[in-house]
Amino acid sequence: MRSTDLLSFALAALVRQKLRGVMLLLAIGISVASVVVMTALGQGAKNFVDNEFAFLGKDLLILLPGKKETTGGLPPITGASARDITLDDMRYLQQQIADIVAAPLIVGTTEASYRARNRQAITLGTSEAFFTTHNLDLIAGQGLPKGAVERAQSVSVIGSDLAAELYPQQSPLGQWLRLDNRRFRVIGVFQSNSSNMGLRLNEAVLIPVASAQALFNTSGLFRLFIQSAGGQSLVRLQQRVIHLMADRHQGVEDITVLRPDALLSTFGDILLTLTLAVAGIGTISLVVAGIMMMNIMLISTHQRASEIGLLKALGADNHTVRAIFLTEAALLSLAGALLGMVCGYLLVALMAWWYPAFPLAVPLWAAVSAFCCAPLVALLFALMPASRAAQKPPVESLRGGAL
Incomplete structure (x- = not known):
C-alpha cells in the first residue's frame, strides 16, 4: 500500500469513528497543555526571582552588621550586632x-x-x-x-x-x-x-x-x-x-557578607529542579493518555475484525495492517499535540494577562519535548494492539472472532 493510500485509509477510519478520535484527541491535548502550563509556571518563578535581583549587579557584595553562624537560619534581617x-x-x-x-x-x-x-x-x-x-x-x-x-x-x-x-x-x-x-x-x-x-x-x-x-x-x-x-x-x-x-x-x-550571584545560583538550581519536577508530572499525564489509547485501540481492533480480515483476504500483509493502525495513532497524537500546544499557550497568555507581575514563559525545551514525546508515547502504546491485529489469521478475522 502506498503512503498516500495508507494516509487516506487511516483518515477515513478516524472519520468513521468520531467518538474514539475525539476522546483520544482530548486526552493527548490535555496532557500536552498541562506540560506547557506547568513548565511555564516553573520558568515564571525563575524569571520572577531573577527580576527581583536584577537591580543588583553580579559583581556586588552586601555587608550586613552581625555574624550569622551556620545553624540553618537566615542572615540577620535587622542587622543588629555588638x-x-x-x-x-x-x-x-x-x-x-x-x-x-x-x-x-x-x-x-x-x-x-x-x-x-x-x-x-x-x-x-x-x-x-x-x-x-x-x-x-x-x-x-x-x-x-x-x-x-x-x-x-x-x-x-x-x-x-x-x-x-x-x-x-x-x-x-x-x-x-x-x-x-x-x-x-x-x-x-x-x-x-x-x-x-x-x-x-x-x-x-x-x-x-x-x-x-x-x-x-x-x-x-x-x-x-x-x-x-x-x-x-x-x-x-x-x-x-x-x-x-x-x-x-x-x-x-562580626559581619555577614552576601553575594547576590551565589543567591541567584542557588535559587536557579532549586527552581530548575522544580521546573523539571512539574514537567515530570505533566509527562505522567502523557503516559496515562498513552494507556488510554492502547485500551481504546484494543477495543477498536476487536470491533474492526471483519475489516482486518477483508484487508488480509485482498492481499494486505501483517506489516500493512500494523502500519494502518500506527498511522491512525500517529495522526491522532500529532493533532492532539498541536491542540495541546495551542491551548497551553493560550492559557499561559491568559494567566500572563491576568497577573502581569508574574513573568510567565514557556521554555522552548519543554514545548519541543512535549510536542515530540506525544507521538512517541502514542506509537509506543499503539504498537501492541496494532501487532495483535496484524497477526490474526484472515479466516478468524472474517468470522469476527476475538482478537
Missing part, C-alpha cells in the same frame, strides 16, 4: 582595596510633604554610588552630591512616582520637600526599572547618608554595598573584605 558598620569602615575598605565602588545605606520611613500634600515615604540615606550599584536612571536634575560622605546637606533626589504624587503638573526640581521636621531641596528625579525585592524605589527619597544619620539619630549603617570595578574575582573580594573587617574589629569576624 558593633555597627560605619562610614569609617567604608573609607577603610576603599583605602585598602583598589577598584571598588562603595555605597552606604541607612533606611527609614518619614512623612514626606509638600504644601498640602503628604504621604509616608521610604527615605534612604546613601551616596552617589548608590545609582551605580542599583542601576538607577536619573531622568531629571542631578544625583546626590559627590565628595565627602560625612558632610550633611539638605538636598534630596526623589523617585518618579513620588514626584508625580507630590508635584503634579509641575517640576519638583528646586522645590522644598519636608521630611518629618526637616526640609530638603529637590535636586533630581530618578527611576528604577526593577522591583528591588518588593522595595519600590520609585516611591522613595534619597538623601546624603550624613543627613540620614542626623534625621534618624544613628551612626551605624543598615547595609554597605561594595561593587567590583576592576573585574576582580568576587570570591576573593569577599574573602578580602571579611579579613580586613575582622582586623579592624580586633580579630572578631
Whole structure:
C-alpha cells in the first residue's frame, strides 16, 4: 500500500469513528497543555526571582552588621550586632582595596510633604554610588552630591512616582520637600526599572547618608554595598573584605557578607529542579493518555475484525495492517499535540494577562519535548494492539472472532 493510500485509509477510519478520535484527541491535548502550563509556571518563578535581583549587579557584595553562624537560619534581617558598620569602615575598605565602588545605606520611613500634600515615604540615606550599584536612571536634575560622605546637606533626589504624587503638573526640581521636621531641596528625579525585592524605589527619597544619620539619630549603617570595578574575582573580594573587617574589629569576624550571584545560583538550581519536577508530572499525564489509547485501540481492533480480515483476504500483509493502525495513532497524537500546544499557550497568555507581575514563559525545551514525546508515547502504546491485529489469521478475522 502506498503512503498516500495508507494516509487516506487511516483518515477515513478516524472519520468513521468520531467518538474514539475525539476522546483520544482530548486526552493527548490535555496532557500536552498541562506540560506547557506547568513548565511555564516553573520558568515564571525563575524569571520572577531573577527580576527581583536584577537591580543588583553580579559583581556586588552586601555587608550586613552581625555574624550569622551556620545553624540553618537566615542572615540577620535587622542587622543588629555588638558593633555597627560605619562610614569609617567604608573609607577603610576603599583605602585598602583598589577598584571598588562603595555605597552606604541607612533606611527609614518619614512623612514626606509638600504644601498640602503628604504621604509616608521610604527615605534612604546613601551616596552617589548608590545609582551605580542599583542601576538607577536619573531622568531629571542631578544625583546626590559627590565628595565627602560625612558632610550633611539638605538636598534630596526623589523617585518618579513620588514626584508625580507630590508635584503634579509641575517640576519638583528646586522645590522644598519636608521630611518629618526637616526640609530638603529637590535636586533630581530618578527611576528604577526593577522591583528591588518588593522595595519600590520609585516611591522613595534619597538623601546624603550624613543627613540620614542626623534625621534618624544613628551612626551605624543598615547595609554597605561594595561593587567590583576592576573585574576582580568576587570570591576573593569577599574573602578580602571579611579579613580586613575582622582586623579592624580586633580579630572578631562580626559581619555577614552576601553575594547576590551565589543567591541567584542557588535559587536557579532549586527552581530548575522544580521546573523539571512539574514537567515530570505533566509527562505522567502523557503516559496515562498513552494507556488510554492502547485500551481504546484494543477495543477498536476487536470491533474492526471483519475489516482486518477483508484487508488480509485482498492481499494486505501483517506489516500493512500494523502500519494502518500506527498511522491512525500517529495522526491522532500529532493533532492532539498541536491542540495541546495551542491551548497551553493560550492559557499561559491568559494567566500572563491576568497577573502581569508574574513573568510567565514557556521554555522552548519543554514545548519541543512535549510536542515530540506525544507521538512517541502514542506509537509506543499503539504498537501492541496494532501487532495483535496484524497477526490474526484472515479466516478468524472474517468470522469476527476475538482478537
